[in-house]
Amino acid sequence: MRKWIYINKLKEFVGETVEIRGWVYNLRSSGKVRFILLRDGTGFVQTVMFSATKDSPQFKKFDKLSLETSIILWGKVKKEKRSPGGVEIEIEDFDIVQITDNYPIQKKEHSIGFLMPLRHLWIRSKKQFAILRLRDILIWKIREFFKNEGFANVDTPILTPSSCEGTTTLFETEYFEQKAYLSQSGQLYNEANAMALGKVYCFGPTFRAEKSKTRRHLIEFWMVEPEAAYYNYEDMIKVAENFVEYIIQETIKEGREYLDMLERDTTQLEKIKAPFPRIKYTDAFKILKDNGSETPEGEDFGGTDETIISSQFEKPVFVTHFPADIKAFYMQPDPEDSKYTLSFDLLAPEGYGEIIGGSERIHDYDLLLKKIKEEGFSEEDYKWYLDLRKYGSVPHSGFGLGLERTLSWITGIHHIREAIPFPRTLYNLYP
């Protein structure tokens, strides 16, 4: 009996005859031995056929095959040391579903300018496959952590009537007779959800019309944002470090085979255990000055500054208490010095930069209104947000974690655009 199974379950079927439905990943031949490397979306397996003569009907059929031809194949599963992966299928027969002619991506190095317009095909390759498999695992681990901690998933709108933090970086669109903007953060709505459900998180795409052109930026990226009522700054920073430990450790445990495909050395990642070191913004500047950075104190760090700071530590490091001037209006002032805020950024090691930004939020009505006016925002636009401080206001805190930056760090890839199936980058909207 031939049973359709997936390649990632093959090891359970050693000695049995199985059916695999997939695509030709690579072909090799040597006289009277032929190999088909097959992929089926769950993994890769080497399949082999022998013949006494080179004119056998099976070899004739083999010679029609080309890269990415779709085939259904039957054969016996064997343990085989010489096969990549340790398992091999001895082919009994196969049917061709569709012959592929002139598949554009070859088994060799290509430039990024060539691959990006072929992204819809590029994701079939082994490295991209491994990254996207790890993305799936990471997403589940994120949700699992919050479920375990009692946070409810309550999502926030993507189409919003006004800005969260100013309109310059927002995509504007038509909303019947009105203007609407694509959300760049779920945070303000998240705060309303937290007052209704206590501990919540939202997880979805966000959009920033920033003309950023670096390896750490996407125009459309996914962000997970927890928010909890009655949690202060200290409570939330602890959630953040436990969260990062959990998603890193669980993802590298469950995603081992994919990390191996990427040849990712995980010794640094295995050391990521809470608690993480913390330094105040003003102390971070002492490190920067000692290492030759020319960023003036009072401004936000640049990418190289983040790398200087994070390279001092093996673990991710929290930079805390940023000046109010350079941070969002809703951040709670530091009770010891109101020029600073109860805020924290988490910098990933190995130069992967900021993966978390968070804070305690202002819960006092008058102070929040003052900040909104100072920013030049309309009081009318923020009426509903101010209501949260009017009806049973409580201290609350939250943060946002960038999914693709975190995945880039875990996978060790050089550029964030490979951490999402179809990246939206500056000037690249196709495919």
Next chain:
RNA sequence: UCCUCGGUAGCUCAAUCGGCAGAGCAGGUGGCUGUUAACCACCGUGUUGCAGGUUCAAGUCCUGCCCGGGGAGCCA
């Protein structure tokens, strides 16, 4: 938006001082009973991004434009 590098065969790249545009891979044919981006032999391929200019002669020098890579600012 700014800085910087680039655009030559299907792909990755060469081409010295301005002097016949050529290699590898992919593709085709044949060979090989254990290949690992297999290997060996033989066979092709060009509007040098576009438009002007200088010159006996331009892939190469000059001007403008288009497209892409890398970086900066901003942020997750």
